[in-house]
Amino acid sequence: MSKRKAPSGARQSQASTSDKLKSLWQSHLAIALQSIRKLRSEPAASAMTIAVIGIALLLPTTLFVAMNNLQILSAGVSESSRITIYLDETLPEAQGRSLSEQLLSRSDISAGEYISPAQAAEEFREFSGLGDVLDALEENPLPAAIVLTPRNVDADSGAALLNELNGLPGVESAQLDLEWIARLQRFLELAQRMSTALTLVLSLAVLFVVGNTIRLAIEGRRAEIVVVKLVGGTDSYVARPFLYTGFWYGLGGGLLAWLLLALIMRALSGPLAALLSLYDNQHSMHGLSVLQGLLLLSGSAVLGWLGAWISVRQHLSAIEPR
Amino acid sequence: MIRFDNVSKRYPGGHQALSQVSFELGEGEMAFLTGRSGAGKSTLLKLIMLMEKASQGEIVVNGKNLARMPREQIPFYRRRIGVVFQDHQLLFDRTVFDNVALPLQIEGYPKHEADRRVRAALDKVGLLKQEKMNPMALSGGEQQRIGIARAVVNRPQILLADEPTGNLDPELAAEIMHLLEQFNQVGVSMLIASHDLSLITRLSHRILTLHNGQLINDATYRVPSAATHDARTDRGTEAST
Numbered sequence: 001m002s003k004r005k006a007p008s009g010a011r012q013s014q015a016s017t018s019d020k021l022k023s024l025w026q027s028h029l030a031i032a033l034q035s036i037r038k039l040r041s042e043p044a045a046s047a048m049t050i051a052v053i054g055i056a057l058l059l060p061t062t063l064f065v066a067m068n069n070l071q072i073l074s075a076g077v078s079e080s081s082r083i084t085i086y087l088d089e090t091l092p093e094a095q096g097r098s099l100s101e102q103l104l105s106r107s108d109i110s111a112g113e114y115i116s117p118a119q120a121a122e123e124f125r126e127f128s129g130l131g132d133v134l135d136a137l138e139e140n141p142l143p144a145a146i147v148l149t150p151r152n153v154d155a156d157s158g159a160a161l162l163n164e165l166n167g168l169p170g171v172e173s174a175q176l177d178l179e180w181i182a183r184l185q186r187f188l189e190l191a192q193r194m195s196t197a198l199t200l201v202l203s204l205a206v207l208f209v210v211g212n213t214i215r216l217a218i219e220g221r222r223a224e225i226v227v228v229k230l231v232g233g234t235d236s237y238v239a240r241p242f243l244y245t246g247f248w249y250g251l252g253g254g255l256l257a258w259l260l261l262a263l264i265m266r267a268l269s270g271p272l273a274a275l276l277s278l279y280d281n282q283h284s285m286h287g288l289s290v291l292q293g294l295l296l297l298s299g300s301a302v303l304g305w306l307g308a309w310i311s312v313r314q315h316l317s318a319i320e321p322r
Numbered sequence: 323m324i325r326f327d328n329v330s331k332r333y334p335g336g337h338q339a340l341s342q343v344s345f346e347l348g349e350g351e352m353a354f355l356t357g358r359s360g361a362g363k364s365t366l367l368k369l370i371m372l373m374e375k376a377s378q379g380e381i382v383v384n385g386k387n388l389a390r391m392p393r394e395q396i397p398f399y400r401r402r403i404g405v406v407f408q409d410h411q412l413l414f415d416r417t418v419f420d421n422v423a424l425p426l427q428i429e430g431y432p433k434h435e436a437d438r439r440v441r442a443a444l445d446k447v448g449l450l451k452q453e454k455m456n457p458m459a460l461s462g463g464e465q466q467r468i469g470i471a472r473a474v475v476n477r478p479q480i481l482l483a484d485e486p487t488g489n490l491d492p493e494l495a496a497e498i499m500h501l502l503e504q505f506n507q508v509g510v511s512m513l514i515a516s517h518d519l520s521l522i523t524r525l526s527h528r529i530l531t532l533h534n535g536q537l538i539n540d541a542t543y544r545v546p547s548a549a550t551h552d553a554r555t556d557r558g559t560e561a562s563t
Contacts, residue, residue, distance in 0.1 A: 023430040227411050230371070231425040231472070232401035234394070321373050 028240070035244040046249075049213045053206050053253025057300055058260050060199035061288070065261065067191055069285055074184050081158075083165065083176045085146040091170040093144065099170060100146045108161060111149040117142050143172060150176075203303055206253065210246045210307025217242060218315045230321045239312045243305055250304020254297040262287060323349045323480060323511040324370060329379035331365050331535075339365040340535045342379070347513060349479075352506040354522045355515040357532035363515035366532070367482050370513070371405060372396050384479060401429055404473030404510075406502075408485035410465045412457045418444070418468055419453040425476045443471040447501060463494040467501065474505055481505060483514040487521065495521055 039046040085103075087096050093116060100114040115123070120142040125131035134140070150161060158176050165174035218225070228238055265287045272285060288296065324347040331340040340362045347353055355363050368374040369381055372388055381388045384402065391399060412421050422443055426436040444450045447467040449460075457465055466486060473481055483502065487495030499514075499521060506512045516522055522529060523543050531539035 019432050019435075020430045023432045026433060027427060027430060223411075224413050224415070227413060228424065228428065229397070230373075230400065230405060230411065231428060231476075232397045232399075233428045234397040237397075237428055321371075 031241050032244045035241050036248060038241075039245065039248055046252075049209065049249055050252040050256055052209050053249060053300065053304070054256025054260060056202045056205045056209070057253055057257035057296070060195060060202050061257050061261055061296060062264065063191075063195040063198060065265070065287060067188065067195055070188060070191070072286065074188060081150070081176065081181060083148040083150055083162065083174055085148065085165055085168075085174045086172040087144045087146065088170050088172050089143055091144070095170060096144050096146070099168070103146065103148060103165075108151050108157075109148050110151040113147050115145045115147060117144050120145060206250070206300070206303045207307040207310065210249050210304050211311040213249065214242050214246055214308045214311040215315050217245060218311070218319070222319055225316070225319045226321045229319075235316065239309075239316055242312050242316075243308050246304040246306075246308020246311075247301050248304070250307070251297060251301040253304065254300030257300070258288065258293050258296055323347050323351070323384060324513065325380075325382045326366075327380040327382070329369065329376045329381055331362075331369060331374060332377045338535055340369075340376075340532075343532075343535075343537045344379075345530060345537060345540060347511055350506070350509045350511055351528065352503070352512040353514070353528040353530055354525075355513055355530045355532065356517055356519060356522060358517065361532040362535040363517075363532055364484055365535075367405075367484050367513070367515055370480075370482060371400065371403065397428075401425065401476060402478055402480065404476065404478035404481040406466070406469050406473045406481070406483035406486045408488040410457075410469040412465060412468055412472075414456060414458045416456075417454050418449060418457055418460070421457060421468055422471045422475050425472060429476065439475055439477075440471075443475040446474070446504075447471045462489050463498065466490065466494075466498055470498070470501060470505075474510070479511060481510050481512045483512070483516075485515055485517070487516060487518055492521070496524075499525060 087099070091099075096116075097114050100112055103109055104112040117140050121134055121140050124142060125134060150158065158181060162174050162176050165171060225238055265285055269285050326343050326345050329340060329343045330338070332338050343362075343366065355366060357363055365374065369376055369388070370383060372391065376389065383399075386399065413424070419440055423436055423440045426439060431439070441450060441453070444453055447470055449464060449467055449471065452460060452464065457468055460468070466489075470486070473483075481502070486502065487498050490498060495518060502512065502514060503525065514522075526543055528540070528542045530537060531541075
């Protein structure tokens with residue numbers, strides 16, 4: 001001050017543009033760190049907010065992962081679904097076998113087996129325990145059959161395949177447990193919708209939680225806001241620390257959700273593997289991939305920022321120096 | 323620097339805080355604004371700070387008509403004006419240094435430049451040694467000097483003060499006034515609201531007197547070295563008592 005001679009303070013007191021940009025970056029960094037320090041200075045309150053956000057995010061994330069696993073599992077199941085073709089009784093065995101060979105060479109069939117009437121009777125005797133009934137009959141009533149394992153079948157392509165097989169000469173009827181696959185698919189679709197709806201609702205919850213927390217923070221710093229506005233702080237300058245706080249809340253909540261999910265997966269993986277092994281299934285659980293995890297984090301951080309922004313817009317303009 | 327032209331302010335609810343006030347404060351001029359509590363001193367300063375808008379009349383500050391200033395321009399306008407408050411308006415969650423640095427942070431000064439200016443301002447008000455302390459730990463007079471340092475750190479063209487000595491004993495009050503005078507001597511235009519007549523009449527500056535929202539007197543007192551009370555020159559406003 002003492003060095004000042006001329007009264008024309010205006011020109012002297014303006015910083016240059018590049019200096020201002022550098023300083024803007026510095027001030028963003030400082031405010032970002034400052035808002036973390038503020039959060040750490042009230043650990044209990046911050047932890048509570050982050051916990052609420054984390055749990056709210058955990059629900060849709062868990063659903064997402066469960067759906068993911070179910071889809072992979074169901075793909076495996078439909079892979080193992082089988083088509084049984086019952087052949088015309090009049091079709092000679094040699095022709096039946098050659099039909100089986102033909103079908104096997106198709107690209108949408110991964111495995112196939114011809115079962116003669118005698119084999120069928122044998123299996124029936126073995127698995128049904130009703131061999132006596134078969135013995136009581138004069139001749140073997142069971143038709144020859146071909147059992148096929150289709151490749152990548154869903155409800156629609158399965159129906160088309162079945163239609164085609166039914167039209168083949170020498171085929172009495174072809175059956176596929178399509179209804180079961182269709183049901184599973186409908187169920188998965190429904191679950192997907194539910195998880196989308198839940199994600200939306202819980203994202204709203206995160207917005208409100210952050211918004212309300214920021215509202216309280218604004219109330220708590222009312223005096224500071226007034227002073228800052230009095231000495232020439234713009235609205236965006238005043239809003240900045242709150243936006244950063246919201247950002248950190250969201251990011252913290254996202255991290256917590258990821259962590260909790262990993263813990264849940266750990267706890268479930270043992271029993272689930274045991275359960276699946278009963279069904280001869282080698283499925284291993286998939287958690288969030290790194291990319292999906294990063295998406296979760298960025299999504300939650302954006303939600304936190306947005307919640308803060310809404311709150312700031314509503315409450316900050318009401319605080320003016322009087 | 324500051325021109326009021328028939329300015330009136332009526333608050334919602336009907337209270338008439340200012341009526342038909344006209345005056346002009348030149349560049350580098352220093353003036354006191356006096357009158358009883360409720361006479362309209364604070365309102366007048368608030369109008370200049372754009373904390374309130376005039377109901378009637380025109381206020382021009384540094385060539386800018388305040389009635390036509392868009393809301394988003396207000397912060398930038400306020401950066402050119404330093405303000406000192408009776409209650410200091412300091413922030414007790416940070417050090418003396420950071421309190422003074424606030425206007426520079428807002429304006430986005432590089433740290434080294436800001437630090438230099440803050441130290442210069444603190445040096446000027448004699449608080450350089452206390453820069454790391456919390457303002458809460460300092461006396462009322464010292465707190466007021468922090469407020470002054472914060473008001474001038476940005477090298478404003480205009481300095482406003484609202485009862486800057488209101489809570490201080492006479493000796494400290496005089497000290498603060500002398501400090502403010504020093505800033506005026508380097509060219510800052512100054513308008514200081516104070517009801518402490520015994521103090522301000524001892525300083526040879528222009529005195530604007532408000533009564534019930536009207537400007538009733540505008541005069542310059544000479545330092546009473548000759549002990550003559552007639553050594554005042556009336557500027558003659560439209561008002562009279």
